[in-house]
Amino acid sequence: MTIAPPRPDPSPPGAPVRRAITEVLSRADRAFRRVTTGAGLTMLAILVVIGFFLVYRSGPAFDTSGFGFFTTIRFDPASGVLGVLGLLYGTIVVALIAVLIAVPLSILAALFITEYSSGRIRGFLTGLVDLLAAIPSLLYGLWGFAFLGPQIVPISLWLTENLGWFPPFSSKENALYIQSMFIAGLVVSLMVLPITTSVIREVFAQTPPGEKEAALALGSTRWGMVKTVMLPFGRGGIIGGSMLGLGRALGETIAVSLLLPQVPEITKHVLQFGGATISGFIANNAGASGLALSGLMAAGLVLFVFTLATNFTASVIISKSRSGAGVDA
Amino acid sequence: AALTPVTGSGSSYVGPAMTDWQNGAKSRGIPINYSANSSPAGVNQFGDRTVDFAGTEAEVSSIIAAGGGGLSAQTRGYQYVPDVAGAIALMYNVKDQGGKRVDYLHLSREVIGRIFSRDITRWNDPAITATNGGKSLPDQPITLVGRTGQSGTTALFYDFIAHAAPDAYNRFVSRNVGNGMGNLPAGVRPIQLPGQGPDAEWYRLLADSDQIATTMDNATIPFSIGYDEFAYAQRYEVPTAWVQNGAGQYTQPYAENIAAALKHAELRPDLSQKLDRVYTNTDPKSYPISAYSYVMMPCTNGRDTCRGGYGDPGKTETITAFLEHVACDGQINMARIGYSPLPPNLSQEVMNSNARLTGQPAKQLNADNCANPTFRGSLGDGAASPPDPLVTGGIINPDGKPKAGTGATGPSVSAGPSTGPTGGDKTATATAGPDEESAGGGSKNWREASPASYDEGGFGGFGGWAALVLFVAIVAPLVVRGVIRKLRGS
Amino acid sequence: MTTTLTPPVAPAPRKLVKRRPSETTRQDRFAAFGCAVSATLLTWFVMHLLLDSPGWLADLIVAYLLYLTMLYLVTRDRLGKLAASDRLVSTVVVTGALVLLAPLLSLLLYIVVEGAPYLRLGFFTHDMSTVAPTDPVTETGGLHAVIGTLEQTALTLILVVPLGVLTAVFLNETRSRFRRPVRIMVDAMSGLPSIVAGLFVYAALIIPGIQAGVGLFSYNGLMATLALTMVMLPTVTRTVDVVLRLVPDGLREASLALGASRARTVWSVVLPTARTGVTTAVILGIARVAGETAPLLFTSFGALGMNANPFSDPQESIPLFIYRFIKQPLENVQQRGYVGALVLILLIFGLFAIARVVGRDRSKRKAKKTTVKTQENR
Amino acid sequence: MTDTEVSYVDSPARPLVELTGGPPPGAAELESREIGAWFGDRLVLEGVSLRMPAKEVTALIGPSGCGKSTFLRILNRMHELVPSASLTGEVLLDGKDIYADGTRPQQVRLRIGMVFQKPNPFPAMSIRDNVLAGLKLAGVKCGDKDALVEQSLERAGLWREVRDRLSSPGGALSGGQQQRLCIARSLAVQPNVLLMDEPCSALDPTSTRRIEQTIAEIGHEVTIVIVTHNMQQAQRVSDHCAFFLAAENEPGRVIEHGPTDTIFNAPSDERTHDYVNGRFG
Amino acid sequence: MTDTEVSYVDSPARPLVELTGGPPPGAAELESREIGAWFGDRLVLEGVSLRMPAKEVTALIGPSGCGKSTFLRILNRMHELVPSASLTGEVLLDGKDIYADGTRPQQVRLRIGMVFQKPNPFPAMSIRDNVLAGLKLAGVKCGDKDALVEQSLERAGLWREVRDRLSSPGGALSGGQQQRLCIARSLAVQPNVLLMDEPCSALDPTSTRRIEQTIAEIGHEVTIVIVTHNMQQAQRVSDHCAFFLAAENEPGRVIEHGPTDTIFNAPSDERTHDYVNGRFG
Numbered sequence A: 001m002t003i004a005p006p007r008p009d010p011s012p013p014g015a016p017v018r019r020a021i022t023e024v025l026s027r028a029d030r031a032f033r034r035v036t037t038g039a040g041l042t043m044l045a046i047l048v049v050i051g052f053f054l055v056y057r058s059g060p061a062f063d064t065s066g067f068g069f070f071t072t073i074r075f076d077p078a079s080g081v082l083g084v085l086g087l088l089y090g091t092i093v094v095a096l097i098a099v100l101i102a103v104p105l106s107i108l109a110a111l112f113i114t115e116y117s118s119g120r121i122r123g124f125l126t127g128l129v130d131l132l133a134a135i136p137s138l139l140y141g142l143w144g145f146a147f148l149g150p151q152i153v154p155i156s157l158w159l160t161e162n163l164g165w166f167p168p169f170s171s172k173e174n175a176l177y178i179q180s181m182f183i184a185g186l187v188v189s190l191m192v193l194p195i196t197t198s199v200i201r202e203v204f205a206q207t208p209p210g211e212k213e214a215a216l217a218l219g220s221t222r223w224g225m226v227k228t229v230m231l232p233f234g235r236g237g238i239i240g241g242s243m244l245g246l247g248r249a250l251g252e253t254i255a256v257s258l259l260l261p262q263v264p265e266i267t268k269h270v271l272q273f274g275g276a277t278i279s280g281f282i283a284n285n286a287g288a289s290g291l292a293l294s295g296l297m298a299a300g301l302v303l304f305v306f307t308l309a310t311n312f313t314a315s316v317i318i319s320k321s322r323s324g325a326g327v328d329a
Numbered sequence B: 001a002a003l004t005p006v007t008g009s010g011s012s013y014v015g016p017a018m019t020d021w022q023n024g025a026k027s028r029g030i031p032i033n034y035s036a037n038s039s040p041a042g043v044n045q046f047g048d049r050t051v052d053f054a055g056t057e058a059e060v061s062s063i064i065a066a067g068g069g070g071l072s073a074q075t076r077g078y079q080y081v082p083d084v085a086g087a088i089a090l091m092y093n094v095k096d097q098g099g100k101r102v103d104y105l106h107l108s109r110e111v112i113g114r115i116f117s118r119d120i121t122r123w124n125d126p127a128i129t130a131t132n133g134g135k136s137l138p139d140q141p142i143t144l145v146g147r148t149g150q151s152g153t154t155a156l157f158y159d160f161i162a163h164a165a166p167d168a169y170n171r172f173v174s175r176n177v178g179n180g181m182g183n184l185p186a187g188v189r190p191i192q193l194p195g196q197g198p199d200a201e202w203y204r205l206l207a208d209s210d211q212i213a214t215t216m217d218n219a220t221i222p223f224s225i226g227y228d229e230f231a232y233a234q235r236y237e238v239p240t241a242w243v244q245n246g247a248g249q250y251t252q253p254y255a256e257n258i259a260a261a262l263k264h265a266e267l268r269p270d271l272s273q274k275l276d277r278v279y280t281n282t283d284p285k286s287y288p289i290s291a292y293s294y295v296m297m298p299c300t301n302g303r304d305t306c307r308g309g310y311g312d313p314g315k316t317e318t319i320t321a322f323l324e325h326v327a328c329d330g331q332i333n334m335a336r337i338g339y340s341p342l343p344p345n346l347s348q349e350v351m352n353s354n355a356r357l358t359g360q361p362a363k364q365l366n367a368d369n370c371a372n373p374t375f376r377g378s379l380g381d382g383a384a385s386p387p388d389p390l391v392t393g394g395i396i397n398p399d400g401k402p403k404a405g406t407g408a409t410g411p412s413v414s415a416g417p418s419t420g421p422t423g424g425d426k427t428a429t430a431t432a433g434p435d436e437e438s439a440g441g442g443s444k445n446w447r448e449a450s451p452a453s454y455d456e457g458g459f460g461g462f463g464g465w466a467a468l469v470l471f472v473a474i475v476a477p478l479v480v481r482g483v484i485r486k487l488r489g490s
Numbered sequence C: 001m002t003t004t005l006t007p008p009v010a011p012a013p014r015k016l017v018k019r020r021p022s023e024t025t026r027q028d029r030f031a032a033f034g035c036a037v038s039a040t041l042l043t044w045f046v047m048h049l050l051l052d053s054p055g056w057l058a059d060l061i062v063a064y065l066l067y068l069t070m071l072y073l074v075t076r077d078r079l080g081k082l083a084a085s086d087r088l089v090s091t092v093v094v095t096g097a098l099v100l101l102a103p104l105l106s107l108l109l110y111i112v113v114e115g116a117p118y119l120r121l122g123f124f125t126h127d128m129s130t131v132a133p134t135d136p137v138t139e140t141g142g143l144h145a146v147i148g149t150l151e152q153t154a155l156t157l158i159l160v161v162p163l164g165v166l167t168a169v170f171l172n173e174t175r176s177r178f179r180r181p182v183r184i185m186v187d188a189m190s191g192l193p194s195i196v197a198g199l200f201v202y203a204a205l206i207i208p209g210i211q212a213g214v215g216l217f218s219y220n221g222l223m224a225t226l227a228l229t230m231v232m233l234p235t236v237t238r239t240v241d242v243v244l245r246l247v248p249d250g251l252r253e254a255s256l257a258l259g260a261s262r263a264r265t266v267w268s269v270v271l272p273t274a275r276t277g278v279t280t281a282v283i284l285g286i287a288r289v290a291g292e293t294a295p296l297l298f299t300s301f302g303a304l305g306m307n308a309n310p311f312s313d314p315q316e317s318i319p320l321f322i323y324r325f326i327k328q329p330l331e332n333v334q335q336r337g338y339v340g341a342l343v344l345i346l347l348i349f350g351l352f353a354i355a356r357v358v359g360r361d362r363s364k365r366k367a368k369k370t371t372v373k374t375q376e377n378r
Numbered sequence D, E: 001m002t003d004t005e006v007s008y009v010d011s012p013a014r015p016l017v018e019l020t021g022g023p024p025p026g027a028a029e030l031e032s033r034e035i036g037a038w039f040g041d042r043l044v045l046e047g048v049s050l051r052m053p054a055k056e057v058t059a060l061i062g063p064s065g066c067g068k069s070t071f072l073r074i075l076n077r078m079h080e081l082v083p084s085a086s087l088t089g090e091v092l093l094d095g096k097d098i099y100a101d102g103t104r105p106q107q108v109r110l111r112i113g114m115v116f117q118k119p120n121p122f123p124a125m126s127i128r129d130n131v132l133a134g135l136k137l138a139g140v141k142c143g144d145k146d147a148l149v150e151q152s153l154e155r156a157g158l159w160r161e162v163r164d165r166l167s168s169p170g171g172a173l174s175g176g177q178q179q180r181l182c183i184a185r186s187l188a189v190q191p192n193v194l195l196m197d198e199p200c201s202a203l204d205p206t207s208t209r210r211i212e213q214t215i216a217e218i219g220h221e222v223t224i225v226i227v228t229h230n231m232q233q234a235q236r237v238s239d240h241c242a243f244f245l246a247a248e249n250e251p252g253r254v255i256e257h258g259p260t261d262t263i264f265n266a267p268s269d270e271r272t273h274d275y276v277n278g279r280f281g
């Protein structure tokens, strides 16, 4: 037992020197670090491999179209024209419609779960939201086509007749209201709802109880409290949750492939027949080979990058928001 | 010898038939797997050598023209083998002046060609009025309904259109070269419809046959007409048009009509079908828009496109055995599930194809060694066509010519004794019964021969209760567990 | 100031009566009921007597809007503006939750009505290889699909659980500088469309595999598993990540303070504590993966007959089973698809029930913790 | 009770800014009768009868977990916000039961303000908006808002420190200032009673002293009920005192109550004596 | 220091169960030299030199936020777990710097046990496993585990209450029992020093008294350093006392230290006097 020699302290008093803390890792800890890092890097590797593969396979398409790939609406390998703009447009419009419908509903549902319901109902609804997420996309597609679509047609008609001056609702004579991006968006919104609801619910649940009680103790109604405390607090989470939902809506496949004609075009009238999305288009043409397949891969790559950007923005927003709520899938 | 399993993919149109054939093959120990996605996908996968055979209605040349691949199939080498006959029906949704849904539409081939080439664009076109007893339909634009993306059905249908109204078709095609149909060399048919341009405005493209049929059934697209496999029309009881054949008669695509039409089918050297004479067939029973579906498989000799068989002789054995089943026993059920059995000459062609693969002499089929009902002059169950409402209503003669003096009143919907194809279906079943008997007379019917393992199933007959039992089986333990916990807890 | 305190009330032996004051009084409920009735009548009057109603959906919407307006006006009159907007929002929020419920119920009903009449136990005892298209729906056999789904899901789990949990541990319990890129990649991967995952496996593994004659890389359950892994991995990783975050830091500190290494802490304290949460996450992941269709078409290919070996030859699974039949032109064949859909839903329900049971203990503990927390905050 | 050395309140005699829709003017007397409280099936408080006279400061003391906070929250109907909570008994505000049928909790809470242990200003709002939050939330109108802000902040002893930065966010203040901001916020609606649950326990000594002075000032205008763990603080600020105690597995009860001097210097119960002299707790 | 009235420890004189791989036997002296601590760039503690003699109880007192917990966590290298944390100075355990190069923190923490403010038994383990968790986690071997469990629980004064349900989960105990379980868990590895960070602040009075008795008992065997907010408690349990204080925007410092009696009855610094007499904090 030797006493460590007092270390010389070169700095003037008042500005003490920080000590470097050395941590000697045990073997188990080193192995632990290696294994977990390995797992994390495997994840990285998988994604990088997929990314490279997509880039590699989409090479011919980019060779053919060059930058025009991003500015061309048509996707027409028969005449050697490859473009992703029409597909991307449809993808984004459908996803936006889905998110625009899903987010307000999610906020309401999240509010109900965190504030307006109690005990058993809360558990039931939370489970229900998860269940909603587990219903296969194929079934949503079938149901949307066979059941929901026909119910929506009269509403689309009504909107067109009465709100026709509003560009997205304006329509031509003899227009058709099935297979519209609106209906597709509506069905996708059901698939987006679970994720947005659970993210927003989580953020709401983290609202500091102190602030909530402060508002109530001032004689506020519940809505007053929600408005002054929960919504401002949850804003980051709401935005982040919407972005995450957007990310999911962008990638929705089978249901959209059944609900849209999948003809790449720019349809301004969202209530009207027409539209295509990248993933739905890929699903409908998955049997292609040669240049067409390469074009599909390129479109897939575009979608991939796009979703990546969306998800990334979402997680940044959520982590920056005051709530700092966790992002869970 | 153990047979090597063989996989195929492609046409969804032959899906039900393939299921039937796979069942039959299975009972003979032939391992076959088929995945129905779409004809072009099948051809491409065949070309990529990831499947051993493809089911397709579209030809390689069409697929190449559509820019969707097909080249690899050329590299691999292929032959077309007809496997079953079918027909394309015209489903329509039109209301007459009184607002009643029309169910008697009669069309001539040329008019069909012009409608689908967008040469006739309104329902009150005189050409349409002329074939419908002189009664004109409302002055409404015609909306066309077709398949989105690449489809074998489109290929078949537009082959017919090209022959029915060549001028209109050629104009249509040249108008839409840049609109997604592709640059089609002479004789090559499109497998994809224009996705844009002025013609596309009036074309509603849907994802699959089922969607087309449901949409027509729901009448969600007003004043529309579309093409679809006839089986879907039967399934949803959608009104289908009566099409005038070479004899001037109006027919619908029941098995007997298809069989009659295809008697004049010719095969090109590569066995792809040449249907010119089918479209103009003068048999009064023939339905013009009839065609075959193919199996695409490799071959070793006898064709330009043959580039060698399978590396694995076991696969050769499997597929020849399978095709022999398809050619004979496999045809027994076809009329019942919406197809028409192959005629004897094509059944024989199947055997010839096998010979081209194996290099052995082809087996000769005859009524004694082949259970295909057509060898006995029958078509199997469900083959007969219902009567024409305009004929039974006395508006036109059975030969298709309008009756003198009836044009003014025009047909009424209730004029015919049957209001749809189904009514006729029943009679057809009744009359076809004895044929079925003769077809399955011997031990030829594989279904009879197969062990009836599932017949009673041991459990059958308690309806939706099964679902309930299952649900309870899942939930009950949880409830019991909860109760026990509660009891223990308190 | 000396007499401020009340004399103690004589402690009579009384039974305490619990009061649970509620926000809504009976008058409120009367008002709401009245508004509902009058909104209904008004809708009927306007939509059916004055106008030509375009359908029940429009009626519903109009009635709902009328109800909201009336409720607002009545409450405003009775209790003032603030209370009125509060009541309005409460109503809207409750409807929002109901709207969430409606599509799910409608979807379930649709599938149950289509599928339930034909579901027989025979579905679970034989496959489709001997069932002809013309056979009645009740003959449907799905054993091969059920077995395929079970095997593929199990294999997926074997791949996903270790990798996902380890990655989540990596994200939570280490201070590696790769944490950020990995987290971004996990986020990104959850945006990978499943069809692209399927195409990837098909084009990168199956085509070369079949051409080279490598049996493992051809159509089989394993390839489907790989595609499903890509779909499930990010989901599981992210949920486990969240669950691990919920493990109180106090437990980690307690463990470290006892002289445990990081590895031991994770293995002996963090993971056991989070076990129920991880299990729930995994089961929910399974439920999601069990219904994936798109990536299977080109990977496991599907089959009519039984194939219990996921490492060679095409294999069926329930989603493929549904997809195969549900669009075919024969009514009874289509209904086979709905029977399959019903079985899939039942399977998912079952998984959910299990997840809830497994997760319940955790939620109880969590509830206790939160009450402790709220107490502290007061 | 100690007297304040320095008055932080600039003009205590000035009449209050007029509000419309707010509580009736003046302080009110609060009285609880046989209050009992449950969380779920657990009885945590029993038979609490206490009169809290108008314009005086009543302190509630007792060891942790004996139900002081629960009692305080019952006094302005915050208790019912806990889902499983229920209660019995009556709370009379100027003689009227606040739990009577048809009484709206918002109305009660508007008249009985509350300040919490942890300062909880609305962090996203400016200081001024924080003070006015109560008006907005409870629908109280005020003609001269600036005057009200100034007056409330003055009464809470915060005006001098923040008058130059009324538009900076409330979260940017120090802990003690935040707590006084919360007091100002409660005072802005001019409540009849102010409840305070350990308002100083999260604060540093300087801030604590400041807040005690504030309490002493406003104690002449509103009825104040304060929970505190600090015996010295209770002695310094309160006129009356009630000692709560909960035996193991028993609900909390009031052991003794009376003028602060009596409780601290001549308690009649031995447990009170032990507690105020730091024998336990 | 008050003496315990009732001994909850059944046989304090019995020799300890033998462990292999555990800390050296006996209590150890802990000494800090010029300890300073940062969170990020914020200096929160400066120049703390303190000797905590073996087999005695040292109490750290002071208002909230003055760095008591930080100091305590520096004593067993828990401080470095906070990502941004850094420090200066030396901590000598029986004369050897625990921050010396090559010293493994696990080894240090095994010798210096810690009990936290909030009881934190491992919820997934049974009571028995909780007690043995330290052995398993730190790789200490023990021949007679049952004896060790009994002895540790006895030393923590919990044996009598739980001996019939050793296999029920640790989360099923009451708060006070949980805290004693945590003490037992720390004692099981037979550490030389035991650090306690406000071990009673989350507990009810009865449990608090129980824990104080436990401290009094084991204080004769191990060195104990305890942080407390409760002056009475500090007086009751400790032999020595150190008063920490942080002026506004300044790091925390030790204002005064010495025998408990001196600190409480005759402090030399005025601030100490104010604090121990409840003038603030």
Ligand SMILES: Nc1ncnc2c1ncn2[C@@H]1O[C@H](COP(=O)(O)OP(=O)(O)OP(=O)(O)O)[C@@H](O)[C@H]1O
Residues within 6 Å of the ligand: C371, C374, C375, C378, D039, D044, D062, D063, D064, D065, D066, D067, D068, D069, D070, D071, D082
């Ligand atoms: N939300 C709640 N759910 C269940 N029990 C609760 C809740 N809040 C408090 N309790 C219980 O009620 C009892 C009284 O709690 P209360 O917070 O009123 O005590 P207190 O005297 O304020 O204590 P402290 O001095 O620690 O604040 C405690 O035993 C506590 O465990």
Ligand SMILES: Nc1ncnc2c1ncn2[C@@H]1O[C@H](COP(=O)(O)OP(=O)(O)OP(=O)(O)O)[C@@H](O)[C@H]1O
Residues within 6 Å of the ligand: E039, E044, E062, E063, E064, E065, E066, E067, E068, E069, E070, E071, E082
């Ligand atoms: N993890 C951390 N990151 C940054 N600052 C911290 C962290 N933990 C503590 N601090 C700061 O360090 C200072 C000392 O904190 P510490 O927890 O040691 O105080 P304390 O005396 O234990 O207070 P209390 O009595 O409230 O527990 C405080 O100002 C606190 O804000």
Ligand SMILES: [Mg+2]
Residues within 6 Å of the ligand: C378, D068, D069, D070, D197
């Ligand atoms: Mg309290």
Ligand SMILES: [Mg+2]
Residues within 6 Å of the ligand: E068, E069, E070, E197
């Ligand atoms: Mg501390």
